[in-house]
Amino acid sequence: MSRLLSQIEDNPEYKVIFTDLFDTLIHRNVHPNYTLKLWGKFMIRELGLSIEVDQLFSIRAEALSFVSKQQNLKKVEVAYISVVEEVYKRLVNSDMISGIPLSRFENVFERADFVVETSVQFKNEALIADLRLLKDKGYPIYLISDFYLPESLIIQILDFNGFTDLFQQVFVSCSLGKSKEKGSIYPYVLDQTATDPKQAVMMGDNKGSDIHKAEKYGLHTIYLKHTKHKIRNRKNLFGSDLRAFNKVCREIEHNCEKSPHPFSEFVLHFYFFTERLYIKAKNAGVNNLFFLAREGLYLKRLFDAYQEMNRFTQEVKINTHYLKISRHSALQIALKPLQEEDFKAFKGSLGQMSISDFLNGLDMSEADIQHILVDLDGDSAEVLPEFFRSDIFNRLKENNTFISQYEKYRTNQKTAFAHYLENFGVDFEKEGVHLVDVGWGGTMQENLYKYWKKKIPVTGYYLGLKEVYNIQPGTKRYGLNFSIYPSRNHTDDVLMANGQLYEQLLAAPHGSTIGYTINNLVPDAVYFHEENEKQVFEKLVYPVQEYMFDQFKELFENLRPIDYEQDTAQKYLTDLALRSGILGKKKNAAFIDQLSRGFYQNVGQNKVGVAYSPNQIKESKLSLLVGFIKSPEKMFRYLVKIKPFMYAKGIYWMSWPVNLTYYYIRFNFWFKRKWLGKGLTN
Template structure:
């Protein structure tokens, strides 16, 4: 068993030295995360869980916070860091090509290119070869099909003997490599009920793991249980694949204060950044050791310059709050209403520095569609006519998507602060 961090250690260690006051942003996120960690710990103890797997990449800081919490409350639970992604777990979880519908991928992404489809399976290295066999130029293989699963190109790809061979060979070899990697990580003791923890939203990785471990060749794993910050869709959840949104959830009805915690989910993803690239696949080296193969760490420079300094500030506050909570010998002071008020300040009353910071960062999508999401906003308030037009469009049912990652911020930029604040007030009290 790996040694847990000491109760007084900084969550990220020496790399957090020298933080600047200019990065003292979103401090209340520490309150939200401490509440969630306490709920996670309580649920795991309640259900007798002895071993829990935090999924990369957001799971890296979440695991560190959880480990510190375990030390402070004196009730340890073995935590492990499982390097996975939607991309790395998809191909090993799939059936033979003749039986496969790619439902996990196509339920969320349908407009994609040949390159993006192959990349989602971790087969992008074969794109040039397969494109040539299909008679496609580089430009054509990069061109998005409006409905890729129903396209002629997809039908031609599935009928291509070389693709069939690559698909089956890589699917089976990566399945073997993943199982060996998981077994080594578990020190040879993969639990019958695999319990995973992640930031959430749909739990797609859990669905892949369930299919891979519980529906494939015989393994000791009988079920996969997921605990998340939040859930907005159930995916392939079921009796042997249950999912729990501990902070907020819209499964079987919206949880209390759902609209507060759901307002800017991108903020969780950005602030819970890891210090390594995404897992792209699995391999077994010449020494017989299995490991995750990382994709290029596209965000590294931005994270080191902008995100990790804010993360250090949040984790420092987390430790301070944890000291105060454990001194009371209980976590009863962590009330949901109190946490919701605190979190509402982040998403409905942010400082200008926080707005500017959010506008300066980006998120890299490495599954389905491969692109960067920027959160930049407008530099000046639009004309009265443009504001009125935007509001009218948003109020129509088909215009809700215009509000983007952070609706309050979009309304502030496109309509003005009074309307944004009114929206925030309505959302805060909305059931």
């Protein structure tokens, strides 16, 4: 029998039990005041406030003090709604909030308090078990709490922890305007429960409020010292958010390194992208996000999980959709009539193709293609560097069969795509379009903007931006992990170096979208899944994605009770990218080699496989060396290719000197921060 059970059962005078809640039945793994900082973090995130966490924390503290003095009440006696209204008033009058009604502010305020509390709590299982035994033996148990959250929220917290049924009734100071601290709540509770104080016992950890004040009104008391919990609360005054953040991220990274899944530590990149996307979308008031095929499928899965775990879905949930599209299909739906189309969208590598590549991409019958090729009398397989400026293309535009089939294909694609979009049930004209993809420039975004005749804004949220095309007010785009727009810094250079690997780790279980069709009045996308690519996904990528998803959820739970800035996350991601790219083990190089064999490009020549080769580098060795010494981050894109290249050549054992470059890069960054702090060395 426990000490508490013997204390109560051995005393025949004890008929009714009153108990405290916080630091008695429920404890926190953070300092009590830290919960209010976390509340500020969630308020800013959910309402899109442009304010620092510490400032919002101070505003709430000042608001509580003000109302407490104004109403001549102890702080724990102040009505919760009074604090909510005072905080709201201060934010409105300081132009820190606008366009958010009090009702919504109150809902988010309350939800943030609940989410924070339940994120940092753990139960005193032994004490709760003792009380349950006493309840089963017929002892009525009442909860008395001095707390700033109202009775309704306290009951929600009890429900969450699974022991609401333990209590006959719950009494909370801020809901009654009476407190244990002042002593005024005791006569009220005794009266409400028709309890003789000589037959009641009050148990708690606060010697003043739970013991002395209760004894003043004739109650018996049991003092629960809970020394180790009080020491923990004192210790939690110290420490560092940065240290806590790094510890969580390092643990996840360590898990991934020990696992049989190469590059699964990239879940950290995807986690912070998801978090930033959520914050950005909330700030912009976005209702619908369209995740673009194919990398968007896994990103959507992560975002949906983030929203679900975030537990704010009852407030304003962002709807997510999967848009089956590719660079190829996006180019097709944006095509204009032949006499108006300049094909400028097919720039760079997109314009490198043969006449056969182009005609096959327009879904023409084999008979029509052969008829056109005979008329043109040229080398149908010759890949032309600028196909749309070639003589054979100029002759193609004058071919009657092509003119007819081009227009038919163009209009069919537009019609099928229009019906496909209708199925989403989104008012695009009212909301605009908000796209999510891995990156890198916004080709699909720009073609969708053209599809809507530049009348509907199309906004892009990307893991990263590596190219700047023709960004307009109607095609704003954001690289959330890295971006060269509006300018780049050393972290952008590092994080963008391994763009191909992001794509490969975000691969989908289906093929590339090559167009749109309507079958039995149902519009849908048409896929082509290259067999090599399919096998690579099933054997290599899928297991990594499943493992990353589990680590993503663990990362969420462990980072939730930490208040950190995105700059902190960015520094960690930058160093992670350096370590992954330079210090990676042999299994990583082997993984890249296998992945690259199945990398399918769905535009232009539709190549399968991509190879790392030093012949692709146009600069001289001397200029590369000078560039590395001066700005090693700009050369990092070459460094990440060395080990995979050496593995493919069978000389991986010679790659160990590459590891030394990591330490030089770290030194270079430190030196520039320390001695070239004016930032004039770009």
